[in-house]
Amino acid sequence: MNEIAAPGLLDRAIRRITSVWRDMAAGVSRDEDDSIEAQMRACLAARGGEISARNRAAKLAQSYLALSEAGRLDFLRTLAGFDSDPAAVASAYAGLQSAADAAERAAAQMRLRQALEAPRLRLLTQFTTIPDGMKFLVDLRGMLLDHARTDPVLAALASDLRGLLASWFDVGFLELRRIDWDSPAALLEKLVGYEAVHEIRSWRDLKNRLDSDRRCYAFFHPRMPAEPLIFVEVALVEGLAGSVQQLLDQKAPVLDARTTDTAIFYSISNCQRGLAGISFGNFLIKRVVDVLSAEFRNLRAFATLSPIPGFRRWLDGKLDEPALLGEDEAAALAGLAGAESGGEALRVLLGRRGWMRDAGQRKVLEPVLIRLCARYLLNEGRERRAADPVAHFHLSNGARVERINPLADTSEKGMKESAGLMVNYLYDPARIEQYHEDYAGEGRRNASAAVRKLAKG
């Protein structure tokens, strides 16, 4: 679930936005020579009234976008400077300490919270009124996140902004929309840019993904109506799909969606870097399961076809462990590779381009890879946090590990990250709650009997 900044798109949008903002800003009384800080102060003082403040905010946004990266960081540090008054905080805390009973304590705590509310929060809110202001704030947080680790002042500002965005982007405010070939071309073009799992290579590829046996859904925010927040691509098929290349094959026949029995979620992409850490994915999957169930009574299973991004890296770190392979496995691999140990043999074999086109090699390698992958998915990592991030995401959402598929993603990326393996996570509507509790509460990872057996073996 990578995230994409799509800078090209932003740049074009910026040009359009700034022209509107220029019009708004034109209404602000002449103070062009004012420093950024003075302008921010004028916004906060709401000089000329709150409406003028909003026009000033448009002007500030325009100034920001005109700056170089260094200039933008200065801008953000200046903004971060509009923090709470330490004296007011200290005095409010003193009040809290001297509170005599629960009632006094509640009142004092309320005052402490108010003292801690930084003026910069109010200023950030003023950007919401301007057209595309919400996208501006989301991108602002994207920028802040890039520097939050090294700059605690910007980190604090990012934290404030996260609070605002988490409140505004609560799932209660989001709209689920279906995206299909009748969607605006401008939106489809963005999808191409945001797709983070399986690259969309052409309009023809895209159209194929929106055909009558496919579905695509995205969350949108009412104040960012042209910007998807997250989207999922679904294929309606017969039985669990085990190969993403087959799913995306433009020459494959189109199925009659009303007779398929399985919905495969084969790609989920977050679109807004600035909303990192504000979670939509689990809601999206659950909502789409509901929508599909209502439209297609014929569907009997909902599952993903997911990458295993951490498998090879984990495996490479284990190759020298003697306990990694069984005796028979080690012997067969060693024989095949002409290597001394099973681990060494694995390293050699996986290093060969095109091993998966050799039936003999596949016959030996695949069972070993699948077994190790089952172990990786079910046993590795911390108690409530599977080592693989995609596994963690779906287990958290209440899915179970259903099947591991060999030669499922033969793209260069797929071979490199997971030796071509992909996994189906199954969402059983009747068990989502229970499975979520098992994992989040007790750290138990659910899986099909077959996968469980592999992981134990």
Place this chain on the structure above:
Amino acid sequence: MNEIAAPGLLDRAIRRITSVWRDMAAGVSRDEDDSIEAQMRACLAARGGEISARNRAAKLAQSYLALSEAGRLDFLRTLAGFDSDPAAVASAYAGLQSAADAAERAAAQMRLRQALEAPRLRLLTQFTTIPDGMKFLVDLRGMLLDHARTDPVLAALASDLRGLLASWFDVGFLELRRIDWDSPAALLEKLVGYEAVHEIRSWRDLKNRLDSDRRCYAFFHPRMPAEPLIFVEVALVEGLAGSVQQLLDQKAPVLDARTTDTAIFYSISNCQRGLAGISFGNFLIKRVVDVLSAEFRNLRAFATLSPIPGFRRWLDGKLDEPALLGEDEAAALAGLAGAESGGEALRVLLGRRGWMRDAGQRKVLEPVLIRLCARYLLNEGRERRAADPVAHFHLSNGARVERINPLADTSEKGMKESAGLMVNYLYDPARIEQYHEDYAGEGRRNASAAVRKLAKG
């Protein structure tokens, strides 16, 4: 600008909502015997995942609405109990005190803010997902406000909720919609209930207020699409209107809106008690001025015809002050009333029902009332807070006092509150900013030359 709870409307809505909520709640695993507190705890723990938590919230909302008033207060106190952990707050504050530099201080302050974020905030947010959940929260705050003065714990909860609502109802998220005779009957029916200035007496009266020489605009929130937040009624007329009864006369001829020159804002009503203190009025007026300017190039003036709710109360308190009246005024009044002093005469005359139908009495009374009213509006109260609340509202928004009209509201309420006087506040688009600054910054109240002269005289 009174506010109306419109309990009848709410009750009906509640019946509808609870039926939907029942369906959502039906999905929640069996724990009917759980106490309210246990249910809240389950919501916060997100047992079964965040989606289940939202379904639980629906069940909680349903329980709340089924309670008596006392039960509801208990519910709210239980909710308020999900407050910050004092130890975590103390520890975070200690960290703040030991911060060595600005960077450490920023980080520590961020942690203190997080420690102060009460879990109840998260629970309140979970209500947004359920249908009509936003209206539920707004009405919850209405209830809290009724008890905030006497109960600091509920006041703290109300303060948290205010923070959320202020963020969600920021004007950047609101939609301005025109309301006319083609609007849904259900919405128009609500308008009748919410009108707080000049009662709407019948569908015929309402239709007259929505005729082709009238306009009505309201702000709506996307998550409460059937509920107006605030609305304004406008009459398009020739010249400043000086009588609200004339404006509302159903037999008056309909003007051709394209040839009128003045827009009169004659009624502004807030609709949601639970949003008290979150300000929309100034935005509404400014936006409507923009919309009308764009539609009707012919308009040359934008003004209100406003009540003066505090005039008579103020005047009654002054009647015994000798300096209140000029010598000639006092003499004329005393003669008319057969009273000893001018003040006493005023009291007698204003106490007579129907004095305004006696031309002789009007001739003496009106100039005195208008002069005193000018003084009341321009000189009374504190420096940046006019005594009259409606005057304070419009002066804050950048209007000026333009004209005081006798016999402008001859309804019982109008005679009782302001001796029938009403005032036009003028919004001059080119001066709104300046006038706002004059008042909010320096405490100067702008007025037409005529009114200024009266106030001085």
Place this chain on the structure above:
Amino acid sequence: MNEIAAPGLLDRAIRRITSVWRDMAAGVSRDEDDSIEAQMRACLAARGGEISARNRAAKLAQSYLALSEAGRLDFLRTLAGFDSDPAAVASAYAGLQSAADAAERAAAQMRLRQALEAPRLRLLTQFTTIPDGMKFLVDLRGMLLDHARTDPVLAALASDLRGLLASWFDVGFLELRRIDWDSPAALLEKLVGYEAVHEIRSWRDLKNRLDSDRRCYAFFHPRMPAEPLIFVEVALVEGLAGSVQQLLDQKAPVLDARTTDTAIFYSISNCQRGLAGISFGNFLIKRVVDVLSAEFRNLRAFATLSPIPGFRRWLDGKLDEPALLGEDEAAALAGLAGAESGGEALRVLLGRRGWMRDAGQRKVLEPVLIRLCARYLLNEGRERRAADPVAHFHLSNGARVERINPLADTSEKGMKESAGLMVNYLYDPARIEQYHEDYAGEGRRNASAAVRKLAKG
């Protein structure tokens, strides 16, 4: 199924329309002094291009509406004068007669049709472009129908216009819309005006008819979006409803629509006199049955509660026929009324106001009335045309006579027209086709066993 002209509504609309038309007409080059005929000729010649012709049509429409009734008839006769050229018709017919084979005949017939196409048709079509032009044409036909019987020239014009309207208002172009309390007040106001079966007495009465256990659907035309063409009111109830007063009782409890089992169509009103003879009713009923079936799986029966407008008139004409009543019936009635014959007794008893409040009289009268009504509905009239117009309408649509209800409409009109009786016609989706064929093809009228027995008895 009466039809209502609703002249008041039209007048108001006319004022609005003419103001737009004036603007369009303003673009037409100066020829104000031209006679109506000259203007029509200019329209047909498309002087200045087809677009100018359309502007001219707006001007013509405006002139028409400004005329007195006599003036309008002159206008229409002038318009009717733009008829086919007799010489061209004669020549084309000669061509047809001399056609040597099928191919020549087809070509000649095509030319004859073209020769018969009156220029006035083209002119009528030009009105479609102007705003509300479609409503103008519909009302024009309404006017023509009023005079068609006495004026063959206007009848021919009405026939041309019928052809156009039948083509434009083909059910393929109509939109079915649900009307509820969220519909525009302006539309609901029209409903009140158009309701032709059971008068709507107030907004409260209307709101009750749109409550959650009621449904109202109407057909609309895309070019007359604010004008319903026909609408039906439906009550969702338990079991066949037998009293319209109970259905319309505002104090009756609101049922949970999801647990009802029967949909009662209790009022169908045509709204546009000018569309008389262009049939929508059968489509409307069938479509609404489909829509309701999809929304409410619980519904097991679809039936009407219909007036019997011709029953009393028919009965009164039969009172002197000795065979009308059975011996026992006659005796009982005569005894009750102190009359000499059963027929005479019936006349006396039905003439008494309030007989239905006397249990003794009801006990004797009701069985007789119901039996006679069954006979009237099933046996009277011509072979494929039941005597009662409402019966004919529903039998044509594929319904059957299900039940006759005493004291079902106790309004003055109901007592006078049908002695308070109403009838349920049942629409069984599985048998509509068959029943239609039985009636339209073979003249058989279907009915429940009980009603058939009564009719024979």
Place this chain on the structure above:
Amino acid sequence: MNEIAAPGLLDRAIRRITSVWRDMAAGVSRDEDDSIEAQMRACLAARGGEISARNRAAKLAQSYLALSEAGRLDFLRTLAGFDSDPAAVASAYAGLQSAADAAERAAAQMRLRQALEAPRLRLLTQFTTIPDGMKFLVDLRGMLLDHARTDPVLAALASDLRGLLASWFDVGFLELRRIDWDSPAALLEKLVGYEAVHEIRSWRDLKNRLDSDRRCYAFFHPRMPAEPLIFVEVALVEGLAGSVQQLLDQKAPVLDARTTDTAIFYSISNCQRGLAGISFGNFLIKRVVDVLSAEFRNLRAFATLSPIPGFRRWLDGKLDEPALLGEDEAAALAGLAGAESGGEALRVLLGRRGWMRDAGQRKVLEPVLIRLCARYLLNEGRERRAADPVAHFHLSNGARVERINPLADTSEKGMKESAGLMVNYLYDPARIEQYHEDYAGEGRRNASAAVRKLAKG
């Protein structure tokens, strides 16, 4: 203004449609073995009611689409067979002949018209109810037109269908919609298929034509909402555009539309072969001029950049006429080409690929070509019908010939058809009516002074 059938699109649509039709047809009682003719008869008899008839029509449409071309022609001939009854026509005509006065004549003529109304018309109308039925009828007429010249029976059917379509597609029912990059991808894809003037080569090319300094508008019919009927592409530029390659250059800078002064209509394409002869083009241009005038106050001129499809063909036929060229022209050309006569030289020079890249040749050739083109446009053809079809279209609409541009379309097609020349037709809103009258009434072709001078020279 070529027209494109776009069979690929149709085929795909057909697959989708037939699946819906199958569902409708499934409701028709079992009569699969019935011949096409028997099915048509059942439709007309409305067996089982009119609604059943419409379901039967769906079944018929489905049968039609499943047929081979020969089968379809049989189907259409069978349909054409449902013609008027000759005896009824003869009898009605006899009635007309014996009519004694105007009233009788009007009535008799009405009856003759009714007798001539072929039953097949009613059957065609029944197709409107089925989804995509309108598109089915339009395509049906496309098929009929292909055979109308050789088959008078199909021609007569085509004429009937033309009458219906002309009535339904009257401009009063059409919707003008803007098409831009936010339009549905499926619609944009159709645009690519329908563009008949300057081929759209890629999504990138298309996006460039929909950029902020471009506009595209199309007419749609409410019953064919996904199918454009005709569309126009407009470029907003500074000054008259003289080269279509420059207009379509994807690397050209995007202008600020608010500062441009000229709107260039550079491509108009009809999309539906089956609507041939039903005119929209003039309405489209006029409406778009209005829309653009309202949006951009800055626009001072509206003109086309149009092909001259007949120029080279006409010129080639004139090359041997001695009077074609002036003496000087002939000499210069002959010298350049080493040919004996001017005409021969022209033939040789225009036959050379790439002459336009030789400055010397261009200097001699261009003035001659422009002069001859002016003559072709203004003097050739019949009195009210310019020889060039595009010239005739724009002159009929009230435009004038403004400027002839050399090297304006250097595509292969442009060089071949018009030696690279293109022409600007100017639409002056104030003179459209007059110019239309000049041309349509008196046969005068308006042009700028410069072009008039050239044509005379």
